[in-house]
Amino acid sequence: MSRIDDNRFSLQNWLAVATGADRVEIINAKPLTGGAIQENWRLECDITGGPNAGSHGYVLRSDAESIVASSLTREQEFRVLKAVHKNGVTVPEPLWLCKDTKIIGSAFYIMQLVTGIGLGPKIVKDLSLGGDRQALGEALGKELATIHAIRPPQAELEFLPLPTGNPAEEVIKQLRKQLDELGEARPILEWGLRWAELNLPTNPKITLVHNDFRTGNYLLNQNGLTGILDWEFAEWGDPMSDIGWFCAKCWRFSRPDLEAGGITDRETFYKGYEAASGQTINKEAVSFWEVMAHIRWAVIALQQTHRYMSGAQKSLELALIGRILPSLEQQVLKMTKPDNWRAA
């Protein structure tokens, strides 16, 4: 029995109040894949009475039972989702937030069900998904520009701290701290971080950044994009960091030749972004953030390996994740050769 089954009655009652209905019946509740940190449930509901009467598909998103730190709370994520939805970003519409942890055991929110395929390796291989790939590349660029059009201050996003200096310096500091906490010396990652320290982007703009915008975190149907997901790392930061993350080689899966997320060439993606934002992409800054993307992903992989080695979570997938480190470190070195360093 899942906790949704265990708490079906209280969830139905809560949904009835939230939707202004006489009665809500959950016909089917099914866990959705793809959330190590959060749980996502597909709910099929029959609503009787009120403005939402009828059959509806929703997604319930809550903290997983084992919470991993360093992401927004569900309430904060709900508010980010509201802000980006209001600004025209293609996301599942956020509907209702429940802060009462007694309903299902943790806070959660409900969003409109959006269908599509999200698995990165499948998306880059299966060309029947997403419609014309050039158009999709441009559309993804446009979506990112729409996210980056949100600038501080925003009253509804007051919980997001503003960077006090160059966001890149802050990220370097965080990554070093995470490496220290792991207690494992990684000379190649240190090499990359030292290079980064000497090659900081200058005068970055500060905008809302998704901070995990990549192939694998959006859904596609046969025609195109249906929703951008996983907003748990959103923050104020350098918009070029999202472009670097999206284009980083580690997120192109089996299509390293298609530099924009394994979907299309970089120019097409940039064209969509620049047309929608009216801003010219700072290519040097993007290149910097691509180095950082590989380091960041390597640190996450190390954290997951330590999680496995500590016995906190047994999983073959988790046991294997550390094996991607050499390919990430190789990429860091390729981009930080000695002749590519600014003088200290």
Added chain:
Amino acid sequence: MIRDEPQAATLLAEARSVLSDTILPILDPSLNYEMHMALKAISLAEQQLNADAKLELMLLEKLDQILSGNDSGFDQAEVLAERIRRGALDASVEIFDFLDQLVNFKFLETTPTGE
């Protein structure tokens, strides 16, 4: 030869071949992902067992040389990482070449062959 034949890597290769050629084709498709993960794990273990021990030793000796016989009591990798972080080895071609050899050695071990 202290160990009897067939050795660990050969046994793993044999087990992998049974799983991929005999079991996988008749396996319930809902378990394909798990089977591919298991095959990958076996393949990686084989790679590690077949790794060139001489090359590993050579890399360790080179690291010792770079650190000029560090006797600080700390792990060699830890000392190297600390020196890089504090900026004592910025843009060093010698260090870059060593790190490049190190990562290539590890990369070979993590590239599965025959899954």
